[in-house]
Amino acid sequence: MSAVEKIKADFASDQEVRWCPGCGDFAIFAQMKKILPTLGVNPEDVAFVSGIGCSSRFPYYLETFGMHGIHGRAPAIATGLKRTRPDLQVWVVTGDGDALSIGCTHLLHALRRNVDIKILLFNNRIYGLTKGQFSPTSPPGLVTSSTPMGTVHQPLHPLKIALASNATFVARSVDTNAKHLGEILRRTAAHRGSAFVEIYQNCHIFNDGAFDFAKNSTIRDDHTVEIAQGQPLVFGKQRDKGIRLNGTELEVISLGEDYGEDDLLVHDEKADTSAVAQMLAEMQHPQMPEVIGVLRDIQLPTHNDLMPDETVSADVRAQKLKAILNSGETWAVKN
Amino acid sequence: MQLAGSQVALTSALLGNDIATFPDYPAEIRAPKGTPAGVSGFQVHFSSETVMTPGDSVDVLVAMNPAALKSNLSYLKPHGTVILDGDAFDAKGLRLAKYEQNPIEDGSLSSFQLVEAPITSQTRAAVAEAGVSHKVATRCRNFFAMGIIYWLYGRSLDATIRFIDSKFKGDIADADKLALNAGWNFGETTEAFERSYYVPAATPLPGKYRNVTGNEALAFGLATAAHLSGKDLFYSAYPITPASDILHRVSRFTECGARTFQAEDEIAAICSAIGASFGGAMGTTGSSGPGIALKTEAMGYAVMLELPLLVINVQRGGPSTGLPTKVEQTDLFQAVLGRNGEAPMPVLAASGPSDCFATVIEAWRIACKLMTPVMILSDAFTANGAEPWLIPDIDGLEPIEIEHPGVKTDDTPFLPYQRDDLLSRPWALPGTAGLTHRIGGIEKENGTGAISYDPENHETMVQIRSDKVANAQQLFSPVEIYGDSTGDLLVVSWGGTLGTCREAVKQSRETGQKVSHLHLRHLNPFPAELGAMLNGFDRVLVAELNTGQLRQLLRAEYLVNATGLNKVRGQPFWIEDVKTAISANLGQEN
Numbered sequence: 001m002s003a004v005e006k007i008k009a010d011f012a013s014d015q016e017v018r019w020c021p022g023c024g025d026f027a028i029f030a031q032m033k034k035i036l037p038t039l040g041v042n043p044e045d046v047a048f049v050s051g052i053g054c055s056s057r058f059p060y061y062l063e064t065f066g067m068h069g070i071h072g073r074a075p076a077i078a079t080g081l082k083r084t085r086p087d088l089q090v091w092v093v094t095g096d097g098d099a100l101s102i103g104c105t106h107l108l109h110a111l112r113r114n115v116d117i118k119i120l121l122f123n124n125r126i127y128g129l130t131k132g133q134f135s136p137t138s139p140p141g142l143v144t145s146s147t148p149m150g151t152v153h154q155p156l157h158p159l160k161i162a163l164a165s166n167a168t169f170v171a172r173s174v175d176t177n178a179k180h181l182g183e184i185l186r187r188t189a190a191h192r193g194s195a196f197v198e199i200y201q202n203c204h205i206f207n208d209g210a211f212d213f214a215k216n217s218t219i220r221d222d223h224t225v226e227i228a229q230g231q232p233l234v235f236g237k238q239r240d241k242g243i244r245l246n247g248t249e250l251e252v253i254s255l256g257e258d259y260g261e262d263d264l265l266v267h268d269e270k271a272d273t274s275a276v277a278q279m280l281a282e283m284q285h286p287q288m289p290e291v292i293g294v295l296r297d298i299q300l301p302t303h304n305d306l307m308p309d310e311t312v313s314a315d316v317r318a319q320k321l322k323a324i325l326n327s328g329e330t331w332a333v334k335n
Numbered sequence: 336m337q338l339a340g341s342q343v344a345l346t347s348a349l350l351g352n353d354i355a356t357f358p359d360y361p362a363e364i365r366a367p368k369g370t371p372a373g374v375s376g377f378q379v380h381f382s383s384e385t386v387m388t389p390g391d392s393v394d395v396l397v398a399m400n401p402a403a404l405k406s407n408l409s410y411l412k413p414h415g416t417v418i419l420d421g422d423a424f425d426a427k428g429l430r431l432a433k434y435e436q437n438p439i440e441d442g443s444l445s446s447f448q449l450v451e452a453p454i455t456s457q458t459r460a461a462v463a464e465a466g467v468s469h470k471v472a473t474r475c476r477n478f479f480a481m482g483i484i485y486w487l488y489g490r491s492l493d494a495t496i497r498f499i500d501s502k503f504k505g506d507i508a509d510a511d512k513l514a515l516n517a518g519w520n521f522g523e524t525t526e527a528f529e530r531s532y533y534v535p536a537a538t539p540l541p542g543k544y545r546n547v548t549g550n551e552a553l554a555f556g557l558a559t560a561a562h563l564s565g566k567d568l569f570y571s572a573y574p575i576t577p578a579s580d581i582l583h584r585v586s587r588f589t590e591c592g593a594r595t596f597q598a599e600d601e602i603a604a605i606c607s608a609i610g611a612s613f614g615g616a617m618g619t620t621g622s623s624g625p626g627i628a629l630k631t632e633a634m635g636y637a638v639m640l641e642l643p644l645l646v647i648n649v650q651r652g653g654p655s656t657g658l659p660t661k662v663e664q665t666d667l668f669q670a671v672l673g674r675n676g677e678a679p680m681p682v683l684a685a686s687g688p689s690d691c692f693a694t695v696i697e698a699w700r701i702a703c704k705l706m707t708p709v710m711i712l713s714d715a716f717t718a719n720g721a722e723p724w725l726i727p728d729i730d731g732l733e734p735i736e737i738e739h740p741g742v743k744t745d746d747t748p749f750l751p752y753q754r755d756d757l758l759s760r761p762w763a764l765p766g767t768a769g770l771t772h773r774i775g776g777i778e779k780e781n782g783t784g785a786i787s788y789d790p791e792n793h794e795t796m797v798q799i800r801s802d803k804v805a806n807a808q809q810l811f812s813p814v815e816i817y818g819d820s821t822g823d824l825l826v827v828s829w830g831g832t833l834g835t836c837r838e839a840v841k842q843s844r845e846t847g848q849k850v851s852h853l854h855l856r857h858l859n860p861f862p863a864e865l866g867a868m869l870n871g872f873d874r875v876l877v878a879e880l881n882t883g884q885l886r887q888l889l890r891a892e893y894l895v896n897a898t899g900l901n902k903v904r905g906q907p908f909w910i911e912d913v914k915t916a917i918s919a920n921l922g923q924e925n
Contacts, residue, residue, distance in 0.1 A: 013773070014748075015773075015785060015786070042768065043771050044765065044766055044767055044768045044769070044770065044771050045765070045766055047613075047765050049610070052776075059773050059775070060773050060775070060786065063771050064771055065613075065765040065771055065772065065773070066771075066772075066773035066774070066775075067610070067613055067640075067773070067774055067775060068773065068774070068775025068776060068777065069606070069636070069775070069776070070606070070632055070633060070636045070776055073602060073603070073606040073633070076598065076599075076602065076603035076606035076607050076610070077606045077607065077609055077610035077613075078610060079596070079603070079607045079610065080569060080571065080596070080606065080607030080608055080609065080610030080611040080612075080614075080618065081610035081611065081613055081614045081765075082610075083569065083594060083596065083607070083610075083611065084567060084569050084594065084610075084611040084614045084615070084616035085614035085615070085616075085765060085766070087766060088614070088765050088766065105599050105600055105603070106599065106602075106603055106606075108599075109598075109599040109603070307594065308589050309589065309594050310589050310590060310592060311567075311592065312590070312591060312592040314562075314565060316591070317561075317562050317591045317592050318562055318729065318730070320588075320590045320591035321558055321559060321562050321591045321729060322729060324555070324558065324587075324588060324591065325555055325559075325726050325727070325729070326543065326545075326726055328545055328546075329345055329348075329349060329494060329497075329545065329546070330543055330544060330545045330726065331348065331349050331351070331543070331544050331545075332541075332542070332543050332544070333351065333538075333539055333540065333541050333542060333543075333544060334541055335541045
């Protein structure tokens with residue numbers, strides 16, 4: 001038995017994995033099992049918390065501590081856990097319906113508080129477990145079981161919401177892009193503070209092909225931009241295109257005679273404001289290529305840093321409690 | 336007015352009187368001034384004998400405007416004293432209160448001892464030397480009125496002066512003190528009062544006392560239960576009347592390890608508490624009826640997880656927003672029955688302000704021993720009412736022993752749903768090697784905790800969760816009947832109505848009626864001895880501030896032909912209400 005196999009087995013539980021064969025969740029799960037043993041954290045010091053939906057079965061399949069939550073509430077559960085157990089590494093696994101519809105409030109507030117938790121949003125733009133209704137990230141016109149004539153509303157964009165909530169780490173990756181996803185998960189684990197990752201995940205039962213532009217290896221390089229710190233935004237199978245800031249708009253330009261790499265926007269994930277990151281998040285297929293990578297990675301005090309929590313010994317607790325009970329106006333009644 | 340009332344109560348308690356208070360105020364922070372809807376009242380009952388209730392009716396009514404007189408005069412005893420701010424009985428004040436004639440002049444107050452004091456103008460004159468604005472000067476009139484009361488009952492001004500100095504600064508503190516003194520002097524020099532009163536000290540158990548409201552006692556109980564169980568307290572809440580004070584209080588306990596979390600909503604409040612419990616902290620949350628409704632799904636989740644958790648419901652008038660500042664006991668069904676699926680959890684109710692302390696500790700003991708969420712019921716009357724409290728010696732309280740499984744080194748699987756004698760499961764903490772496991776809302780296989788859709792396992796688990804909660808009976812504090820254990824009538828009550836029902840039964844027994852009283856703290860499950868207790872009486876009368884929720888539960892459980900005394904007016908019972916019902920049940924005139 002090789003060393004790698006041995007560590008891998010430490011993080012896989014004995015539960016039968018019950019996603020549909022071919023589901024994008026398997027690819028994400030494989031990467032997670034691969035990176036967990038490399039983080040230097042023992043299985044018992046890791047907790048996975050989830051909500052409800054296909055993605056939220058994730059904790060059952062890992063040999064760590066886990067809480068399969070109620071619909072949308074995983075960030076709230078994780079906030080209480082991390083607040084009282086700062087020593088644990090806490091992950092939240094959620095989906096587009098769970099995080100952005102029924103539990104949207106909790107996502108916003110966990111991010112704005114900078115709770116030191118790692119939130120993975122598996123975005124498949126559909127409700128899978130309830131059999132194919134539109135989700136808050138479904139594109140307009142999508143025919144689903146509850147919209148036979150197509151959806152009509154504008155979708156929410158997870159990255160824009162995360163940035164607007166002042167998340168200190170915001171990234172996007174793709175389920176089957178194993179190398180990229182693995183690296184993003186490693187950086188997510190290393191971040192101190194709220195980390196938010198949108199993972200494009202294919203539901204081949206109810207919304208197959210939603211992310212072909214980002215997954216299909218023959219076309220994805222022309223429709224996605226892999227961003228990296230300090231690097232110009234170059235993309236295309238031939239590395240012949242780029243993104244530049246023209247006035248207040250981003251635009252695609254062809255590299256060659258008229259433009260060189262010097263004309264391109266250089267990515268800065270540590271920027272003081274999230275304004276440019278918001279513009280990157282705004283880029284949408286098919287009008288624009290979509291970015292994958294880390295949009296923002298800054299350091300701010302975490303929720304636990306900011307709260308006035310004190311860890312006290314039993315003796316101190318007893319002594320302070322007595323002082324509290326005896327505070328204010330008191331009087332003695334004698335025998 | 337709430338401030339003035341609590342100061343009068345504190346001063347009386349410091350003199351050794353027993354006290355009970357009843358704050359009654361509108362939900363709006365700045366309700367329309369001068370109208371009956373805007374009246375903020377505070378009832379104080381003090382005595383040299385044991386006080387069980389704030390009283391049905393009052394000896395002295397202070398009315399700062401016509402609206403206050405109009406909405407409270409019915410509570411003044413015949414020949415009682417009414418002190419009015421004469422300045423406020425002008426045309427505008429009378430119009431706002433919808434008085435067609437001035438009650439000071441039309442003779443309608445002739446059966447009372449009427450003291451018309453120009454409180455507003457006297458206050459303004461008295462505080463002139465402090466140099467405060469007209470607006471601030473007017474605001475001092477409550478202190479002037481307090482000064483009159485302190486004179487009337489021979490009370491020292493010291494405690495209130497200390498309070499003023501700690502709460503206010505500079506010219507405002509000076510003005511308040513000037514007004515207070517001026518009120519006292521007014522009482523002493525005016526000839527309007529026929530008498531003043533001397534109320535000697537009561538003789539309670541020896542020890543050190545302070546006043547507590549129900550919400551304060553809940554906060555103290557939470558911190559003490561955390562200490563007794565060696566846990567860090569985590570209290571998570573969303574602001575709601577009348578439960579918010581618990582959050583305010585606990586947020587000042589950080590020095591003894593308490594953590595508070597003002598969550599984004601009621602659901603996040605309970606879910607974060609559940610997360611804290613999973614991590615091994617003392618997860619607790621509190622709210623009032625509408626907020627509890629929002630927490631419902633998460634309570635069922637905690638039932639399924641089998642984690643300890645306290646959920647406090649400070650009941651108010653419902654349904655929906657209802658009467659946010661008023662008292663009702665209308666959430667009993669919600670507490671006992673209000674979850675989807677078979678989701679039993681223990682329910683305990685506090686019988687008054689100081690009892691909130693003991694109730695929380697008992698509830699947390701049950702939660703830890705049985706690995707279950709527990710609901711604690713208080714109410715708006717208990718939450719805001721104050722009474723003297725014998726400060727407990729926490730070293731003398733029984734510890735809450737919790738045994739977390741330790742590091743596991745052998746190869747056998749850890750069984751997170753293995754059962755002990757009480758059918759409880761182990762509280763295995765993250766960070767403990769060898770104990771990694773997953774819990775969740777999906778049905779679990781007994782023992783292993785693996786997801787299970789097996790029909791027999793589900794029925795087994797439903798029964799275990801039910802039997803486990805029933806086992807709480809073995810952990811309950813004892814229950815006693817007041818009076819004889821057999822007789823013509825047993826009055827059964829629960830929650831914040833203890834004082835009124837006990838006093839009514841006491842007075843009825845003094846007239847020779849064969850009536851006893853049973854006050855319940857444990858509402859789910861009922862105490863093991865309850866059935867036998869009910870059987871000792873010809874009739875059972877269930878008194879509660881709802882349309883008969885406990886009565887229905889008792890009838891269903893024990894097939895007892897109980898009748899009800901029910902009131903849903905946003906007000907507590909008066910002693911007369913209960914005495915009248917006792918007599919009616921015994922077929923006698925009161």
